[in-house]
Ligand code: HEC
């Protein structure tokens with residue numbers, strides 16, 4: 001090997017290492033030592049398949065726990081190019097349920113001292129509703145536009161819906177965010193005033 005090829009070889013090796021470590025750096029380090037077997041396997045599959053379209057932080061920081069994971073994991077499974085099988089989705093689900101139960105619970109949004117509508121707005125922002133809904137042009141398109149939700153839905157519907165969407169419509173993909181009554185009341189106030 002002459003000096004030239006040697007240097008090029010070194011360069012290629014360095015490049016390879018840097019690309020590889022880039023891919024690795026996105027994989028979350030989660031202590032799975034005490035997880036059940038199914039959840040352990042789920043973590044492995046999660047680290048390979050749930051980071052292809054977005055960072056692992058998206059699911060790991062999502063405010064879901066327990067059953068609420070089911071709708072999102074199955075929805076991701078059905079996304080084109082996910083290459084996640086039903087069996088794998090069940091394991092990923094097991095991992096996420098375990099993971100979310102072992103991290104500290106989602107804190108209820110603090111709304112003391114705010115007017116009901118401002119409090120509702122704050123809950124809306126902090127609970128990630130805008131990831132899936134648009135209000136006045138801003139937000140995601142997974143769920144319906146809520147810009148004028150106060151025209152079509154009354155307090156009673158909104159309260160029931162936000163308390164537990166699956167109780168109103170079992171097949172809905174909106175996750176149950178386990179909101180407290182203290183969060184739901186101002187949120188309903190805010191939404192019914194959007195007209
Ligand atoms: C083929 C691409 C793709 C793959 C693979 C994928 N996602 Fe997603 N994911 C998306 C897109 C696009 C969005 C944003 C729009 C949406 O919510 O549909 C998203 C949004 C999300 C959200 C936020 C929205 C919500 O429903 O809460 C979570 C959580 C999530 N993904 C979890 C996962 C998990 C867990 C996996 C692995 C099973 C996964 N994703 C794999 C494309 C993907």
Ligand code: HEC
Pocket residue numbers: 123124127128129130131132133142143144146149152153158161162169171172173174175177187191
């Ligand atoms: C992961 C995406 C997602 C998140 C997060 C989410 N939603 Fe939804 N939401 C949906 C989808 C999808 C629907 C449509 C459900 C259906 O009809 O099956 C929906 C429906 C609704 C409806 C009923 C609309 C109607 O007229 O039927 C309201 C109100 C609503 N969401 C409010 C909220 C609020 C407030 C939050 C935050 C606390 C929130 N959503 C978080 C996806 C989401």
